[in-house]
Amino acid sequence: MPLVVKKFGGTSVGNLDRIRNVAKKVKKAVENGEKVVVVSSAMSGETDKLLEYCYSLSKRPNPREVDQVVSTGEQVAIGLLSIALQEMGIPAVSLTGWQVPIETDDIHTKARIKHINSKRIKEELDKGKVVIVAGFQGIDKNGDITTLGRGGSDTTAVALAAALKADICEIYTDVPGVFTADPRIVPEAKKIPIISYEEMMEMASLGSKVMQIRSVEFAAKYKVKIHVRSSFNDEEGTWIMEENEEMEKVAVRGISHDLKESKITVVKVPDKPGIAAKLFKTLGDKNIVVDMIVQNVSHEGYTDISFTVNKTDADYAEDIAKEVAKEVGAAGVDRNDKIAKISVVGLGMKTHAGTAGKMFDVLQKEGINIYAISTSEIKISCLIDEKYAELAVRALHEAFIEDKDVMVID
Amino acid sequence: MPLVVKKFGGTSVGNLDRIRNVAKKVKKAVENGEKVVVVSSAMSGETDKLLEYCYSLSKRPNPREVDQVVSTGEQVAIGLLSIALQEMGIPAVSLTGWQVPIETDDIHTKARIKHINSKRIKEELDKGKVVIVAGFQGIDKNGDITTLGRGGSDTTAVALAAALKADICEIYTDVPGVFTADPRIVPEAKKIPIISYEEMMEMASLGSKVMQIRSVEFAAKYKVKIHVRSSFNDEEGTWIMEENEEMEKVAVRGISHDLKESKITVVKVPDKPGIAAKLFKTLGDKNIVVDMIVQNVSHEGYTDISFTVNKTDADYAEDIAKEVAKEVGAAGVDRNDKIAKISVVGLGMKTHAGTAGKMFDVLQKEGINIYAISTSEIKISCLIDEKYAELAVRALHEAFIEDKDVMVID
Incomplete structure (x- = not known):
């Protein structure tokens, strides 16, 4: 039984219909014999709304409190996704960053993952459940909630795939894969079928928006095979793997x-x-x-x-x-x-x-x-x-x- | 230095201006020499919105997941309140139910508080901080988030006041106190200046909406002196205390x-x-x-x-x-x-x-x-x-x- 980590971005869980759509995708994977860990971002717009609240109250809000507020976005999404899956008859359980726990340093709003304790996830998988983990967040040694910074859900997904020794880490996004250039600027840009970690790191750090650089670093370090693909269809996307x-x-x-x-x-x-x-x-x-x-x-x-x-x-x-x-x-x-x-x-x-x-x-x-x-x-x-x-x-x-x-x- | 627990309901923190208003009230109390622990509900409307999401996805959503989703409402409110206070120069820190921790049984959506570990709150108070605790929520022995049911923020406030041996527990609400009858039905109804726990329990359980019954039970058991009052002015409200x-x-x-x-x-x-x-x-x-x-x-x-x-x-x-x-x-x-x-x-x-x-x-x-x-x-x-x-x-x-x-x- 292959173990697959599937990460869904904010657009993919942007409203209740889309959450149902993600649940259907996950259900299909489970029925095809996959063991599934889902990583979800916040519903699109939520993180920005919460940040706006914080910055309306203070020009330089305390980062610890910003994390306290902003991390609720994913918590809502994972709970709803779990409810949607259970409604379709698939046993599921949602876990926040601190519930896993995903331990990070204490640099609030841009924390780094230090260690993932995979005990609870494994227990829940062994019970036959789909485990839905909140992306983008963790807990520091003080027991405070941290966030990994923008795009941090990718890092969560890859780090979990590494910790769980997953077979594949699928990154579902609103684009079909990684392109030779931004298609909005270059209409002739083509989807890249396969790219090395190193190339992807350069592409990511240079603004290709598809994946966050730290998540690719993680993937390279632990040789996590990534498949970046569209959450709106079943087409192959871009594979990110070791160079050959x-x-x-x-x-x-x-x-x-x-x-x-x-x-x-x-x-x-x-x-x-x-x-x-x-x-x-x-x-x-x-x-x-x-x-x-x-x-x-x-x-x-x-x-x-x-x-x-x-x-x-x-x-x-x-x-x-x-x-x-x-x-x-x-x-x-x-x-x-x-x-x-x-x-x-x-x-x-x-x-x-x-x-x-x-x-x-x-x-x-x-x-x-x-x-x-x-x-x-x-x-x-x-x-x-x-x-x-x-x-x-x-x-x-x-x-x-x-x-x-x-x-x-x- | 008197230790006062102040609870603010959803209407009191219903938007950013009102959150600032609450912060001002707390600031004034701190400047008057009070040590303050704040308990906050979710911004009004949030809990209902989150519940609606859950029930849109399933007629009988898993209560554990409902708690996961709904508990984010208070988490947002406490973070924002902490930011607003710090912006006014008052050191503050927000704590969720699990961060305190407020330990409950595992009856999701209507959990009961079993034990409050007041160590972290005391440490933060000793550092001169206002501690802002999320009402309505706790954590069970499995590490899952629980909620105490509607009106549970009152229970959180009273239980905290008991655990901390606070001098007063102030319940700020959108009415001036407890009335002899619902003033919307009886225009002649008058504010009751002082009422016993026992009477208040009967009034609360019978629908007087001002305070949740379990919180009054708690107060009676631990002899917590309660002051129910308006969050929109400084008038005396209703004192709830031992009978005489x-x-x-x-x-x-x-x-x-x-x-x-x-x-x-x-x-x-x-x-x-x-x-x-x-x-x-x-x-x-x-x-x-x-x-x-x-x-x-x-x-x-x-x-x-x-x-x-x-x-x-x-x-x-x-x-x-x-x-x-x-x-x-x-x-x-x-x-x-x-x-x-x-x-x-x-x-x-x-x-x-x-x-x-x-x-x-x-x-x-x-x-x-x-x-x-x-x-x-x-x-x-x-x-x-x-x-x-x-x-x-x-x-x-x-x-x-x-x-x-x-x-x-x-």
Whole structure:
């Protein structure tokens, strides 16, 4: 009997009819002989509504209390899903994060899973029940509710699949799978049938919205086989699994873009050792994740340091940068929210040279200026003006994905 | 420093402005030197909305899952209240039922509190925080969320006051206190300044809606001093406390009515020993609380047995009565939902004779037929047709409360 973890996002459980629809899907799986653990997000809109309540009462609400409030969204969804399943004659039980328990650290609103105690889930499965677990949430050592941050339900699903040694982790979503680019921007974008963890991590972190990056990291670490698919039909979606030789034959798997970052620049910093270290250590201490970093060439003993952070952290990061700027005698701090990060991703880059050159060439031909570049073994990212984001993605998709003949340059 | 438990009902926290208003009240109390534990209900309408979801998915949803869903209502309210208080500079922390923990039995949707572990609350109070506890909910020995049933937040407040040995338990509500009758029916009804636990229990159980009966039982048992008052102004409300001689001087404290019961009659039961016992034991085993019982005089070896139950239990009770009727060879089962129970309540009845006679006299003069009578030391209840309920309450209020001259008959 295969054990399958099935994760349903907020849209899939967006209203009572959709909850019934999910229950039908699960019923079918049970009747096909699967042992099923369901992970559910909150009904779509609920989390935003609850967050709005919190932020109406305070500009900086206590994160512990935000988690207390927001975590109710999934709790409602799992209870309702359990009721719907039982109504169809399928024994089921819902468990919140603390009931599992899913133990996390105490960084509220973006906690990390430390340990999953799978005893109760196994007991309930052994009783022949479908176990429905609240995504996105856990409990810290103080007995307080934590949440994993946006998209955290994916992480819950993958972590549960790992802890339970499940055969498959199915991520049901409102799109048919992972695409070579955002289909809303590139109508020619195609569904990717199979993608490696590493590629998916780059795609996810770069804004492909289908899965949260941490969940893919988890999957890679514990070799959890993921199947991302539509909750509205039975078609195959995209499999995310360990890389193999076949995968390397494609240089570029997809083009992704990310509008979620802000660029912050500390202007005219005295070019002395330790200043950059001080800035980024302070940001790190405050749990702010810095993505790209560029330091200009020193000019008359001064330099500019730019970095990008998630827009949600930008206010805080700007404050910190201003403090550090004052301390070290810099001229000031600039901020630009109108930027985009465009990336090409593919395992094949490891063996196919020339991808970077081709990318810069394509952008240059479109007259797009590049502010910063970052690379890994399997991706190249360029920071550009937000207004060129769609143009850049279309041009790169055409050059790397659609035009098979010129895919490999060297 | 007095320790005060303050309970706010759903209307008091019905929207964000009202939550701010509650926070202001609590802030004022803290600034006046009170140590405060707040108990909050769900925002008004939330519990009903969540119940509607559950019952849309199933006519008889699993009670464990109903509790899982419904308990989120208070969780949202306490988190928001904590955020509002912290925004006003008052340190606060919210705790759900399981976080306290408030341990209950496992009778879902109408659980009883077994034990309150007050360790965490005391620790948080010692840190100078206002502790905000979710009303209406607890946790059973399986680690599942339970709810105490409608009005259970009062019980939470009183039980917490008892466990913490609080000086006062304040019940904030949308009415100014306990009245001599429902003011919507009797415009002459007056606020009662002070009432004994025993009287209040009779008033509460008879439908005075201000406080749930179990909470008053709890208060009586642990001698918790209660102050029921309006959440919209600072006026004194009604104090509920131990009886004293002064209280006995009033024969009738108030008139209450209850439209929440149904009468079920098992018709033409063979008049043999053990049949009534069988019926009521079966009902008791199913956790159905029976209120009034009337057995008619036997006629040709047959008798009718009538009893009343809460309307929410009536379907279930009717089913059980039908089964038992079949087993014992009774003719069938009748049900009447259009009944009312009208009661006069007062400590003074212990020493003032003639109240019953006067009550029957008043009802007879209005032409109201009495189906059943039940009495205790301090109350007399009559079961009548629902359509006469308001008339009966008005006539009894006039006779016993307004007309001071003839109050004591003997």
